[in-house]
Amino acid sequence: MLRNRLLVAAALLALPVAAQAGLLVNEVATGTVDWIEVVNLGPASVNLSGYRLYAAWGTTTLGTSNSTLFGSVTLNSGQALVVTETSNLATPVTAAGTIKVYSGFAIGYSTTGTGGVSGVATLVNPSNAGVDTVSWGPAANTFAFGSPFTGTPFNPTAQNFGRNSNTDTNAASNWVALGTTSPCALNPGQSDPNSQITLTISSTLGSFDLLVTTQTAVPFGEIYNLVSLVDSVPDGSGPVFGVGIDSINSALSPADPFNPFHTYLDAAGMYALSAPQGSIPAGIHIEMVTLLVGAGGITRISPVRVLTF
Numbered sequence: 001m002l003r004n005r006l007l008v009a010a011a012l013l014a015l016p017v018a019a020q021a022g023l024l025v026n027e028v029a030t031g032t033v034d035w036i037e038v039v040n041l042g043p044a045s046v047n048l049s050g051y052r053l054y055a056a057w058g059t060t061t062l063g064t065s066n067s068t069l070f071g072s073v074t075l076n077s078g079q080a081l082v083v084t085e086t087s088n089l090a091t092p093v094t095a096a097g098t099i100k101v102y103s104g105f106a107i108g109y110s111t112t113g114t115g116g117v118s119g120v121a122t123l124v125n126p127s128n129a130g131v132d133t134v135s136w137g138p139a140a141n142t143f144a145f146g147s148p149f150t151g152t153p154f155n156p157t158a159q160n161f162g163r164n165s166n167t168d169t170n171a172a173s174n175w176v177a178l179g180t181t182s183p184c185a186l187n188p189g190q191s192d193p194n195s196q197i198t199l200t201i202s203s204t205l206g207s208f209d210l211l212v213t214t215q216t217a218v219p220f221g222e223i224y225n226l227v228s229l230v231d232s233v234p235d236g237s238g239p240v241f242g243v244g245i246d247s248i249n250s251a252l253s254p255a256d257p258f259n260p261f262h263t264y265l266d267a268a269g270m271y272a273l274s275a276p277q278g279s280i281p282a283g284i285h286i287e288m289v290t291l292l293v294g295a296g297g298i299t300r301i302s303p304v305r306v307l308t309f
Contacts (some may be wrong), residue, residue, distance in 0.1 A: 020303060022046065022193070025121050025134045026080060027051075027162035029181055033091040036121050037183055039080040041166050041193050047074045050126030053083055053103070056119065066104075067126065078192040082183045098184035132168065136161065136175075145188070145203065164189040164218065165198070191215050197300040199225075199290045203309050207277040210260075212290050217269030224251050224291040226259050231285050236304035243287045243304060284309045 005301060022042015029035045035044075036053065040046055048070035063198035075081060081099035089100045118137030125131050135153035151170020154161060158177035164187065166176055178187070186192065200211045212223060230244025236242045257264055265271050285308045291301040 006066050022160070023075070023122055023123060024132045024163065024168055027082075027160070027178070027181065027183070028119075028121060028134065028136065029092065029160045029183075030119070031159045033084065033086055035082045035084040035092055037080050037082045037162070038075070038123060039186070040075040041190075042075055042077060045074050045076045047072065048291065049073075051131075052124045053120045053121065054124065055105075069103070070101060073101070078186070080184050080186065084147045092181060092183040094184040100184070101224075122126055133170075134175075162187045166190055166193070188233060193300075197223075197290055197292045197302045199288060199302040199305050201288060201307050203280070203307055205277040206280045206282060206309055208275050208280060208307070208309070210271075211267065212271040212302070214265065214269035214292065218265060218292060218294075219267045219269050221265040221269060221273060222293045223263060223265060224293065225263070226250055226289050226291065227261065228287045229285065230287065232287060235287065235306045238287065238304075241289045241291065241301055241304075243289050247287075247289075280309045282309055 011260060022040045022044070023046055024039055024041060025036060027037035027072060036055065037042050038053070049072050050067050052067055053069060063079050069083070070081075073081065079099075080096070081101060082092060083101045083103045085103055085105070087102050089102060091169040094100065120135045122131065124132040129284035135151070135158055137153055138155055152172045154172045154175035155173075156177050158179065160178040160181050161175055162178050162182070163174055164176040165174065176189075182188075196215045198213045198215065200203065200209075200213075202209050210225075212225070214221065218244065226243055226247035227250045228238060228240070228244035229248040230246055232238040232242070232244060238240040238247070253259055253262055255262045258275050263271060285306075287304055287306050289304045290302040291298050
C-alpha cells in the first residue's frame, strides 16, 4: 500500500506547471531619473540571460539594448526588477536585496498629458521575439521591436505610470498614472501569482468552514484539496506541495462535485464547504493546500493553511 501511495505521489508531483505568459513591462518612470520595471507574473522562474529591453520616444530610437543587459539574473514568480539609467544604481530607492540593472542608456521621457511625446518599451527574448510591448502617449509609437504593438497606447497624466492588475490585454485600461511608484514590487491592484488561488479555513467548536477562491476567476476549474495530518515544521515545509505525504490519500479518488478532496469550482471560481459543530474531534491538526489543474498541468498553488481543532 505504501508503495502504491508513493507511486501516486510521484505521478502527482510530476504534473507539469502549465506554461503562462509571465514576463511583463510593469512600471515606467520618466522623471529626473528614468527607469523601467519588469515583473514575472507567471508561475515559474525565468532566467533572463540573453533578454533585451528596448525603449524609444517620438522619432528617436534609444540605444540598442545588448544581450548581456540582465546578465544571468533569474526572476522568480512574483518578483520584479528595475532597469535604471543611473550607473550607481542609487535611483530608484528600493529595499535591500532587490534587483536593479544599469541600462547604459536613457530609457524614458516626460509624457505628461496630451502634449506628451509618444514612447514605447519592449522586452525581447533571446530569439529576438517580443515578449511584451508597452506604448504610451497621445498615439502609438512608431518604433516597435520584436512583435509589433497592436493595442491602444496609454496616455499618461503623470510622469510615472504602471499596470493596475495582473491582466495584459494591450489596452490602455491596463495602466494607471502613479502618484507613488513601487519599484521592485507589485503595484496596487496586482496580486502575487503564487496566491492567485486562495484557501481560507477556520474552525469553531469542532466545526469548520472552508473557502477556495480564484482572484482571477476560473469558473468550474478542477481542484485538489490536499489534506495532511502531519505537523510539518516549519509550516508549509512538507514534501507534497508543502504538506505531508499522507495528503496523497485525499487525491486518489476521481473528481466529483461531492468529493471535497478532488472537485470543481463553481461558476464564480469558488468552492465552499462547511461542517457542523462537533463534527471534528478536538486536537486534530491539519495542514492543507489547494491545487488548480488546467490544460497541461497544475496552474496555481495556494499557500499552505494550518488548523488545529
